[in-house]
Amino acid sequence: MKFGKETRRYTADILTKIAEYLLSIVIMGSILSGHFYPKLVVGSGVLFIFLVVCAIMLVASTEN
Secondary structure: OOOOHHHHHHHHHHHHHHHHHHHHHHHHHHHHHOOOOHHHHHHHHHHHHHHHHHHHHHHHHHOO
C-alpha cells in the first residue's frame, strides 16, 4: 500500500508527537510518584528513539 507525501509527513508528525508525550509522561509520572524505575525510563527512551527514527525514515522517503 502506497501513501502520498502529505500522508507520510502527517504520519511522521504524529509519530514524533507520540514519542514526545510518551517520554514526558513516563518521566513526569516517575517524578510525581516518588519512585524511580530505571527500566521503565530506559525502555521509554528506546521507544522514543525508535519512533523518531521511523519518523525520519518516513520524511526521508518523501524526498525521493
